[in-house]
Ligand SMILES: Nc1ncnc2c1ncn2[C@@H]1O[C@H](COP(=O)(O)OP(=O)(O)OP(=O)(O)O)[C@@H](O)[C@H]1O
C-alpha cells in the first residue's frame with residue numbers, strides 16, 4: 214500500500230460551540246451556537262507548507278486544535294493519513310504522536326519548568342523509544358546544535374533562558390521525534406525583529422533540509438510569504454481564499470485578503486487605513502457573504518447569497534461573488 | 545554612563561570556597577537563620593550531651609535562681625530544674641511536634657489535593673466540602689477539638705495539629721494541581737502521546753511538590769506555635785515534659801519577680817520561629833524558578 218500524498222485533510226469541518234440562550238442564563242430563547250469553524254476544507258501534502266492567516270477570532274487556533282485531535286469537529290471529518298484524527302488508536306495513534314509536532318506560541322509555558330533542557334529535548338526520544346540511553350546526551354546535543362544552542366545548555370532550566378533561546382529549545386524538542394509535520398501557532402510573534410528573523414531562517418532551513426511539512430499560523434503576511442508556499446486566509450470560521458502565497462499576496466482575489474494586505478505595516482510607508490467596520494459576531498451571522506458588512510466591493514447579491522470556496526484559477530480558490538481577479542468558475 | 549556600560553558582571557568565583565563565600569554574602573540572613581535552625585536541631589538531637597542536667601532533675605539548693613555564671617547558667621524554675629537543660633530538651637519536643645504535624649498535614653493535603661484536582665467532579669466536590677469543614681475553624685481551635693477527643697500527650701498533639709493542617713495544605717495543593725493541569729506543557733505531553741499516569745507523575749507532581757515543600761517549611765513554625773499554645777493553655781503536652789509552652793505557662797505566675805522562668809523558653813521559641821520563617825522564605829526563593837536569581 215502506498216502512503217497517500219496528503220498528510221492532513223479537512224473535509225467540511227465544522228466546529229460549533231454552544232454559547233447558551235440569547236439574553237443570558239434564564240432566558241428561554243433558542244440555544245445559540247457559535248461556529249468557530251464553518252465548513253473548512255484544507256489539505257496538507259507531505260513536504261508542503263501552508264500558512265493560515267486571518268484576524269483574531271477567525272478560527273485559526275480552533276482549526277489547529279482540530280488538526281491535533283484536541284477538539285473533535287461537530288461536523289465534517291478531520292483526517293490524518295486518511296484516518297479520522299479523533300479515532301486514531303494503537304499504532305496509528307503512536308505514529309500520529311511521533312509524526313506531528315507542535316510549536317507553541319507560549320514556548321516557555323509549553324516546557325515543564327522543573328525539567329532540565331536535556332530532559333525536555335529527550336522526552337520525545339524517550340517516549341517513542343527512539344534512542345539508546347547511552348546515546349541520549351549526544352542526540353540532544355546534536356538537536357541543540359541544529360537549532361543553534363550550545364551543548365552546555367543541557368543542564369539548564371528554561372527559567373534561565375531568554376525568550377529566543379526558549380523558542381529554540383521548543384523547536385529542538387519538536388524536531389526530536391523526526392516529525393513529518395511541524396504545526397506552529399504564532400511561533401515567532403512577540404519577539405524582537407532580529408530574533409524573529411533568526412528563527413524564521415532556522416525554520417526555513419529545517420524545512421529545506423528535512424523536508425518537513427509545516428502548518429504555520431500567523432497574523433504576519435511577511436512571515437507567511439517567507440516560510441510557506443501556500444496560504445489560506447480565514448475569516449469568521451471559513452477559508453475565504455487559498456492558493457500559492459506569492460499569487461495570493463501579489464494579486465488577491467478576495468476583498469478581505471486585499472484589506473489584510475493593505476492593513477499590514479509596510480516600511481517607509483504611512484500606516485494604511487485599518488479595515489473599516491466591525492467583525493460581526495460569529496453567533497448571529499447575517500445571511501449572504503459574511504464579509505459584506507465591511508466589503509467595499511459589496512453589491513446587492515452579496516447580502517443574499519453566501520459564496521462558497523471554489524476554484525477560480527489554477528491552484529487558487531476563493532469565496533467571493535465579485536472577486537478582484539477573473540471570475541470564479543461556478544461548478 | 546560609560547562605566548555602567550563597561551562594568552561587567554562580577555566574575556564567577558572559581559574555587560569552591562570562594563563560591564560558598566559568595567553565596568553567604570548574597571544570602572546573609574538566610575545563612576544566619578539556617579545556622580540558628582541547625583543549632584536547634586543539633587541541640588535537640590544531642591540534648592543528653594549538650595544539656596548540663598537532666599530536664600527533670602531538681603536542685604534542692606536552688607529554686608527560682610536567676611541566670612548567673614555557675615551551675616545554672618540560665619537559672620532555675622520553681623521546682624529547681626535547670627532552665628538551660630529544660631530549654632534544650634524542649635527543642636526536641638518543639639521540632640518533633642512541628643515536623644511530625646507538618647508531615648501529617650502535608651501528606652494528607654497532598655493526597656486530598658491531588659485526588660480532588662485530578663479526578664474532579666463529585667469526588668472533588670466531596671473532598672473540598674470535607675476540607676471546608678476542616679477550615680471552618682482556626683487551626684488552634686481545631687487542634688483543641690481533636691485533643692478533647694484524642695486525649696493529651698506528645699503523640700496526640702502531633703496528630704491533632706497535623707490533622708488541623710490538612711485543610712490548608714489540601715486547598716493549596718488542589719489549587720496548584722488545577723493551575724498546572726491547565727499549563728500548555730501538560731497538553732504538549734498529551735500530544736506527544738504520554739499517558740495520563742506518566743503526565744501526573746512527571747509533569748504535575750513535581751510542579752506541586754515544590755510549592756508544597758516551601759509551604760511545609762513555613763508551616764513548621766506555625767505548628768510549633770500551635771502546639772506551644774496547646775501546652776500553654778494546659779491541654780497539650782503534660783508536665784513535667786520540658787515543653788516550651790508548658791514552661792512559659794508555669795513561669796507565668798512568677799513573671800514579675802522571676803521573669804527568666806517564662807523568658808528563657810519564650811525567647812527560645814521566638815528565635816526558632818523567626819529563624820524558621822526566614823529559612824522558609826529562602827527555600828521559596830530557591831525553589832521558585834520565577835524568584836530564583838541568575839547565577
Ligand atoms: N471553547 C470555546 N467556547 C466558545 N467559543 C470559543 C471557544 N474557543 C474558541 N471560541 C470562539 O471561536 C472563535 C474562533 O476562536 P480562535 O481562538 O480559533 O480564533 P483565532 O483565529 O485563533 O484568534 P487569535 O488570532 O486571537 O488567536 C472565537 O470567536 C472564539 O471566541
Ligand code: SF4
Pocket residue numbers: 467468469502503504505506508509510511512515520532533534535536
Ligand atoms: S461576495 Fe460580495 S461582499 Fe463578499 S467578499 Fe465578495 S464582493 Fe465582498
Ligand SMILES: [Mg+2]
Pocket residue numbers: 273274275
Ligand atoms: Mg489563536
